[in-house]
Amino acid sequence: MTEKILMKGNEAIAEAGIRVGCRYFFGYPITPQNELPAYMSRRLPEVQGTFLQAESEVAAINMVYGAAGAGGRVMTSSSSPGISLKQEGISYLAGSELPCVIVNITRGGPGLGGIQPAQSDYFQATRGGGHGDYYTPVLAPQSVQEAVDLTMDAFDIADKYRNPVLVLGDGMIGQMMEPVEFKKEITPDQLPEKKWATNGAAGRKPNIINSLRLQPEKLEELNLKLQEKYMAMKKAEVRYETDNIEDAEYILVAFGTTARIVKSAADMAREVGMKVGIIRPITLFPFPEDVIAKASEKARFILTVEMSLGQMVEDVRLSAKGRCPVYFQGRTGGVVPKPGEILDNLKRLAGGGK
Amino acid sequence: MERYEIRLSGAGGQGLILSGIILAESIIRFTTKNAIQTQSYGPEARGGASKSEVIVSSGEIDYPKVRKPDLLLALTQEAYNKYNRELKEYGIIIVDENVYIAPRSGPTYSFPILKTAREKFGRDIFGSMISLGIVVGLVDLVSPADVEKVVIERVPRGTEETNRKAIYTGLELLEDLEKYEIQTEEEEEEK
Numbered sequence: 438m439t440e441k442i443l444m445k446g447n448e449a450i451a452e453a454g455i456r457v458g459c460r461y462f463f464g465y466p467i468t469p470q471n472e473l474p475a476y477m478s479r480r481l482p483e484v485q486g487t488f489l490q491a492e493s494e495v496a497a498i499n500m501v502y503g504a505a506g507a508g509g510r511v512m513t514s515s516s517s518p519g520i521s522l523k524q525e526g527i528s529y530l531a532g533s534e535l536p537c538v539i540v541n542i543t544r545g546g547p548g549l550g551g552i553q554p555a556q557s558d559y560f561q562a563t564r565g566g567g568h569g570d571y572y573t574p575v576l577a578p579q580s581v582q583e584a585v586d587l588t589m590d591a592f593d594i595a596d597k598y599r600n601p602v603l604v605l606g607d608g609m610i611g612q613m614m615e616p617v618e619f620k621k622e623i624t625p626d627q628l629p630e631k632k633w634a635t636n637g638a639a640g641r642k643p644n645i646i647n648s649l650r651l652q653p654e655k656l657e658e659l660n661l662k663l664q665e666k667y668m669a670m671k672k673a674e675v676r677y678e679t680d681n682i683e684d685a686e687y688i689l690v691a692f693g694t695t696a697r698i699v700k701s702a703a704d705m706a707r708e709v710g711m712k713v714g715i716i717r718p719i720t721l722f723p724f725p726e727d728v729i730a731k732a733s734e735k736a737r738f739i740l741t742v743e744m745s746l747g748q749m750v751e752d753v754r755l756s757a758k759g760r761c762p763v764y765f766q767g768r769t770g771g772v773v774p775k776p777g778e779i780l781d782n783l784k785r786l787a788g789g790g791k
Numbered sequence: 792m793e794r795y796e797i798r799l800s801g802a803g804g805q806g807l808i809l810s811g812i813i814l815a816e817s818i819i820r821f822t823t824k825n826a827i828q829t830q831s832y833g834p835e836a837r838g839g840a841s842k843s844e845v846i847v848s849s850g851e852i853d854y855p856k857v858r859k860p861d862l863l864l865a866l867t868q869e870a871y872n873k874y875n876r877e878l879k880e881y882g883i884i885i886v887d888e889n890v891y892i893a894p895r896s897g898p899t900y901s902f903p904i905l906k907t908a909r910e911k912f913g914r915d916i917f918g919s920m921i922s923l924g925i926v927v928g929l930v931d932l933v934s935p936a937d938v939e940k941v942v943i944e945r946v947p948r949g950t951e952e953t954n955r956k957a958i959y960t961g962l963e964l965l966e967d968l969e970k971y972e973i974q975t976e977e978e979e980e981e982k
Contacts, residue, residue, distance in 0.1 A: 443816040468833045552833045613855055614828040616819040697853040776854055
């Protein structure tokens with residue numbers, strides 16, 4: 438058994454990348470994710486990797502494009518305003534079918550906003566984010582350990598589909614220290630060869646990486662191919678966790694940091710006799726529609742809790758298809774909701790407790 | 792063990808963030824308890840009042856923030872003023888002797904932390920390890936010997952011995968605990 442060590446979320450995510458063969462990191466500083474590039478700048482040279490602090494987020498994401506095209510496992514990270522700046526590049530990566538891992542340690546917005554935790558980039562994350570018809574798988578950890586495990590998986594998913602993958606954390610996940618263990622240790626030479634990569638064409642036909650298709654029919658063809666990938670992701674990559682939903686009258690839905698808080702609230706609610714279950718989406722795209730659809734057939738209502746003013750709740754409503762009421766509760770701007778306020782709302786919605 | 796919440800506060804740069812990290816790490820490595828550590832970040836961590844928080848529990852820790860600390864340590868008046876309000880009614884307060892405390896009924900201690908750091912080690916910053924020694928000695932969460940192991944690993948190279956001594960200086964202050972316990976006005980009136 439590996440020994441558990443105490444690590445800050447940002448540093449643990451960086452180490453997780455290195456442990457699955459990530460050897461390229463391009464970034465630009467922004468709070469609350471600075472410890473991630475700082476850690477990479479120290480660790481990557483030790484494993485003959487490349488760390489580069491770019492002149493901007495836009496430059497960093499285009500360096501990711503280059504390293505991904507050459508077949509390397511590559512990563513970048515930022516926080517909300519910086520992720521907005523990267524969107525053009527992410528769209529190019531999706532259009533050129535390049536695998537990479539992008540970490541968003543979300544802070545409150547809009548604009549420069551603040552530096553405290555938020556989940557208000559859900560829409561941006563789950564709807565592609567940039568221009569064009571594309572999606573990226575979105576993995577949302579609720580603990581430092583899960584941030585490690587999901588970052589490792591993110592590289593595999595990215596390679597499997599040749600697609601960027603987003604790890605969506607928040608200022609809480611990035612900044613807190615929790616015990617972690619690293620369950621994998623893979624070096625780049627153990628990874629399968631990427632036959633499509635532009636890493637030197639000596640002795641073979643040149644590979645081309647490009648998102649430009651001037652002929653409408655050719656561009657439509659690319660789009661249809663991309664859609665097939667997204668459909669395949671919806672079939673194979675959905676992840677979620679449930680807690681006591683079998684006999685629940687009330688279902689709470691939350692992801693990331695908020696899911697932990699909702700768990701405290703659910704424990705308190707059960708103590709006063711309320712039958713409360715939890716559904717925690719782990720992938721936000723693809724979204725766990727089926728489990729929510731099924732729960733909506735029996736539940737008296739669903740309450741979605743987010744650190745935003747209501748984004749994931751739209752996907753919950755689409756999944757519930759009107760079979761039960763779907764309510765929303767949220768705090769925003771960097772305010773983290775307290776279990777007590779969720780409990781109070783649950784009681785109010787259920788009609789005075791019990 | 793139920794959830795136990797510790798808040799170490801002072802001015803940004805006084806070293807208490809490291810104290811919190813060392814406490815949390817020694818708990819997860821050398822006891823069966825779970826711990827998480829959070830802290831002020833951004834400009835708050837670089838001046839003014841800042842805090843380092845540790846939550847300890849024998850079970851899973853769901854809510855990741857401190858709600859009502861069981862123990863508050865404050866090295867500056869500003870930190871005390873900013874962070875004392877949420878404390879549990881009978882929670883422990885530990886302050887540096889320069890901090891004025893409002894009347895209250897829980898256990899309250901005022902130690903010459905920064906003065907001792909200056910006189911014994913020549914620098915205020917060692918007050919962070921004296922503070923850690925006091926906390927470790929006062930609350931039975933992890934043994935000083937286990938904390939010492941983590942101190943050696945976590946502090947900057949070349950300062951291990953001084954930091955280690957500072958932990959034990961904190962523990963030694965507890966030998967005269969009664970001397971440093973302060974009776975606030977409210978309690979005196981009750982008598």
